Amino acid sequence: MNGYVIGGYLVVMISLGTYAVFLVGRLRAARRRLTATLPDAEERATDDTGSFR
Amino acid sequence: MWHDALLVMAKDLRVELRSRVSLNQVVPFALAVLVLFGLALGPNLHLLASETAGLVWMAVLFSCVLGVQRSYAIESTDSSRDGLRLSGLDPAGVFLGKAGALAVQLFALEIVLALVASILYGAPLTNALVLLVTCVVATIGLAAVGTFYGALALGARVRETLLPLLFFPVVAPVLMGAMKAWQAGLAGTPGKADGWLELLLAFAVAYGAIGTVAFGPLLEDG
Amino acid sequence: MITTVSPEARTPPETRRPVGERALRVVGVLALVGIVLTIWLGLWVTPPDQFMGNWVRLLYVHPPMAWVAFLAYGLAFIASLAYLWPRTRSAIWDRLAGASAEVGVVFTGLTLVTGSIWGRPTWGTWWTWDPLLTTTALLFVLYLGYLAIRHVPGSDEVRAKRNAIAALVAFVDVPVVYFSVYLWQSLHQTPSILNLTTRKTTIHGSMAWTMLLGFCSFTLAFIWLVAQRYRLAGLEAREESHGLEIALVERRLEGGR
Numbered sequence: 001m002n003g004y005v006i007g008g009y010l011v012v013m014i015s016l017g018t019y020a021v022f023l024v025g026r027l028r029a030a031r032r033r034l035t036a037t038l039p040d041a042e043e044r045a046t047d048d049t050g051s052f053r
Numbered sequence: 054m055w056h057d058a059l060l061v062m063a064k065d066l067r068v069e070l071r072s073r074v075s076l077n078q079v080v081p082f083a084l085a086v087l088v089l090f091g092l093a094l095g096p097n098l099h100l101l102a103s104e105t106a107g108l109v110w111m112a113v114l115f116s117c118v119l120g121v122q123r124s125y126a127i128e129s130t131d132s133s134r135d136g137l138r139l140s141g142l143d144p145a146g147v148f149l150g151k152a153g154a155l156a157v158q159l160f161a162l163e164i165v166l167a168l169v170a171s172i173l174y175g176a177p178l179t180n181a182l183v184l185l186v187t188c189v190v191a192t193i194g195l196a197a198v199g200t201f202y203g204a205l206a207l208g209a210r211v212r213e214t215l216l217p218l219l220f221f222p223v224v225a226p227v228l229m230g231a232m233k234a235w236q237a238g239l240a241g242t243p244g245k246a247d248g249w250l251e252l253l254l255a256f257a258v259a260y261g262a263i264g265t266v267a268f269g270p271l272l273e274d275g
Numbered sequence: 276m277i278t279t280v281s282p283e284a285r286t287p288p289e290t291r292r293p294v295g296e297r298a299l300r301v302v303g304v305l306a307l308v309g310i311v312l313t314i315w316l317g318l319w320v321t322p323p324d325q326f327m328g329n330w331v332r333l334l335y336v337h338p339p340m341a342w343v344a345f346l347a348y349g350l351a352f353i354a355s356l357a358y359l360w361p362r363t364r365s366a367i368w369d370r371l372a373g374a375s376a377e378v379g380v381v382f383t384g385l386t387l388v389t390g391s392i393w394g395r396p397t398w399g400t401w402w403t404w405d406p407l408l409t410t411t412a413l414l415f416v417l418y419l420g421y422l423a424i425r426h427v428p429g430s431d432e433v434r435a436k437r438n439a440i441a442a443l444v445a446f447v448d449v450p451v452v453y454f455s456v457y458l459w460q461s462l463h464q465t466p467s468i469l470n471l472t473t474r475k476t477t478i479h480g481s482m483a484w485t486m487l488l489g490f491c492s493f494t495l496a497f498i499w500l501v502a503q504r505y506r507l508a509g510l511e512a513r514e515e516s517h518g519l520e521i522a523l524v525e526r527r528l529e530g531g532r
Contacts, residue, residue: 004395005330005332006318008389009318009336011385012389013310015381015384016385019500020503024503026507027510030507030514201444208428209428218416218419218420219420222452270359271436271437271440
């Protein structure tokens with residue numbers, strides 16, 4: 001088996017995995033911060049309107 | 054629109070004539086770049102002579118970025134978008150005027166660079182007509198893209214670093230086209246430049262149109 | 276506006292999971308399963324190629340990376356169009372374009388890495404000025420620039436419009452760049468990544484299926500990643516506005532004393 005090929009696969013997996021974990025982590029943190037300040041923030045957060053606010 | 058364009062172009066050129074910033078700073082910078090290229094490639098005269106086209110046009114690209122920065126710096130002390138909008142002029146005209154003024158200055162710079170490079174790199178300027186035509190067509194494209202992205206980056210505190218980042222990938226085709234056309238001219242085979250000149254012309258027209266159309270919306274308040 | 280919500284109107288978060296949340300979970304799981312399967316098939320089950328040997332295994336990864344990057348920028352382009360079109364103008368499109376472009380940049384980087392590795396054995400170098408690869412490199416920088424533009428300050432509407440215009444111009448530039456690079460290198464007969472697959476290798480059987488699986492799995496992963504990134508953008512926008520509201524309320528209270 002070719003080391004470079006495996007390396008390529010690894011780079012892809014590690015990059016995507018890291019990005020996914022990073023996104024989920026920031027999502028959780030943002031949700032936590034929002035529900036902390038306003039109780040109904042979670043509902044408003046998932047209620048996606050087309051306005052900027 | 055054309056009337057406003059001429060007004061703005063004349064204004065920008067007049068500012069340059071009086072302040073001579075391009076002359077005092079951008080031209081020396083470009084010359085320094087040419088010299089440093091020579092240093093970077095070792096005193097390999099053969100290499101420098103054969104790659105003159107690419108080196109000159111890279112110097113032009115660097116200078117264009119500076120030119121765009123300057124073009125927007127003269128609008129007001131903080132280059133705010135308001136200054137350009139409140140002037141009451143047709144934004145498309147403002148775009149054409151600024152791009153035009155920038156193009157004129159760049160063209161003058163290119164002539165200087167060509168002469169200096171022919172000396173520094175030992176490359177005689179054969180088929181000067183091809184070289185000149187290339188300069189005209191390529192410069193229009195560069196000025197259009199530069200003026201457009203200059204407006205895009207307005208209001209950014211990091212405009213100095215943002216603009217080159219935006220500018221360079223987009224003008225890569227101009228670099229390739231101008232370099233290849235010049236190579237054809239310098240090598241004594243001007244016929245080969247035709248395709249590249251067409252590419253440069255298409256690019257100039259396309260980005261001239263894009264800039265003209267998009268300038269107004271870009272400067273709008275919302 | 277901060278309004279007080281009566282206790283009856285407030286329902287516990289767990290029961291308010293919208294349908295989209297569940298669908299997204301499914302997409303995520305499918306993507307993960309598909310990718311793991313692709314890796315297993317790609318690295319072990321499929322046979323080595325007649326000419327390329329084990330290097331052919333990158334076929335299951337590199338083209339999908341490029342495809343997803345292209346998909347991402349295409350989505351950003353369409354979203355930007357949707358934003359600029361007055362009838363459909365909405366912050367949704369701006370956030371979607373940003374999310375898609377960011378994911379696109381990630382996949383573009385991966386396209387470059389896998390493409391570079393793939394060219395190594397045949398040409399002995401880590402980089403060949405192949406038109407596809409070179410265009411991808413320029414694309415990488417181009418969209419990094421787009422992401423940078425998104426941070427330029429301004430009012431929301433100004434920024435969204437600016438982002439949309441930037442995305443449109445960037446996308447339009449892609450074929451121009453590719454065409455130029457192709458012309459530029461065609462005179463020198465530099466190697467092409469495409470040649471590796473079309474001229475020397477016939478793809479059949481398990482290899483074809485694995486490649487298809489790769490395309491589908493990474494596309495699902497793309498959808499999942501963009502959805503998450505998009506939601507994050509939405510939450511961050513709300514956070515910003517809430518922070519603003521809280522600050523305003525505090526100011527008003529201060530002024531009242």
